[in-house]
Amino acid sequence: MAGFDLKEGMYEARNVSDDELWSAFACVFSSKSRNDSSYKFGFLKAIIDNLYNVDANLKLSFDQLFNKFGEIYWNLILKYGLRQKAVTNDNRETYLEQVLHAAVEKYKILEPIPYESLTAEMMLDISHQVKMKCKKYVVGALFEDTNRLFYSFSKKEEWIQINPVMYEFVCKHKVIIEKLNYYEWARFLERVNEETVAVKLLNKIDESTKRNNLxxxxxxxxxxxxxxxxxxxxxxxxxxxxxxxxxxxxxxxxxxxxxxxxxxxxxxxxxxxxxxxxxxxxxxxxxxxxxxxxxxxxxxxxxxxxxxxxxxxxxxxxxxxxxxxxxxxxxxxx
Ligand SMILES: [Zn+2]
Incomplete structure (x- = not known):
């Protein structure tokens, strides 16, 4: 994955046309973008689900992003049993799967429960672990894949800052971009999961952060x-x-x-x-x-x-x- 080892990055602050902005996303969703795991789709969803939580400078902290990211994957992996990576010869799990399974053991969780049923302390602990393991792999990769137009980031200071032009673009086309993301994500999940598990994928992805108890x-x-x-x-x-x-x-x-x-x-x-x-x-x-x-x-x-x-x-x-x-x-x- 290009860009994953970058420590920081700056979005290209120049005039860009809508065509260029569309092609930034087309690149993420095309086969050119290599996807060993579904991280990129998950991170894009974490950003889109946090669009209205930005501060006045359009910044989002890694804590905000990885809270969502952890919640999305807890439900997809543990509640629905969906693998996020193809089975390899040595049968290794992704770091994310390892973190979540370790949490299940640590907290002695016996059967699959939705994320919202965890205590606030557990959520904090889990999202911290997820952040520490995953920030390395996703933040720079999506930055590169969106042609350096989507956001700036600093891994040290743990934030991303969305390009204002892109922010407005994503807000205006949110539903379409979200649907494209779900479609490609579901296709990926179909490839790496058994047919018996890979049902109602679009619903599962869409509702992975829906909490019933308000x-x-x-x-x-x-x-x-x-x-x-x-x-x-x-x-x-x-x-x-x-x-x-x-x-x-x-x-x-x-x-x-x-x-x-x-x-x-x-x-x-x-x-x-x-x-x-x-x-x-x-x-x-x-x-x-x-x-x-x-x-x-x-x-x-x-x-x-x-x-x-x-x-x-x-x-x-x-x-x-x-x-x-x-x-x-x-x-x-x-
Ligand atoms: Zn009423």
């Missing part, structure tokens, strides 16, 4: 920040029937960001489903987030930028989320 956010929002009413219809919430809703759909964002989560009644949550709420609710969300920032320090809001919420809402529209949902009974909005 109770922790429910508690934060209910106890500290929200009035005890549905964000959409304004009805009083009964304590045993409170849903946590992704304001901008999870299927677009692929992350659970506190700034994007609201409490809703089950009826509104069901009706809204995968749609964007009407624009005046966006203003209400921004207002709610200001309230969170004023009330208390939440580490989850560290990189929160108000303009980002508005951008993401518009990018979702550009990416095909153009069905707008208007709640039936409107609450008084700000």
């Amino acid at each position: 109770a922790i956010y429910r508690q934060i929002l209910y106890e500290e920040f929200e009035s005890k009413t549905c964000f959409y219809c304004g009805k009083q919430l009964s304590p045993d029937k409170i849903d946590v809703d992704h304001f901008i759909p999870w299927s677009f964002i692929k992350d659970d960001n506190l700034w994007n989560l609201v409490l809703a009644c089950p009826s509104c949550n069901r009706k809204k489903n995968d749609k964007l709420p009407a624009g005046d609710y966006l203003a209400a969300l921004v207002h709610r987030n200001q309230h969170i920032l004023i009330e208390a320090y939440r580490p989850e809001m560290k990189n929160y930028q108000e303009r980002m919420v508005r951008y993401v809402y518009n990018w979702a529209k550009i990416n095909g989320y153009d069905k707008i949902w208007q709640p039936e009974r409107r609450k008084v909005l700000v």
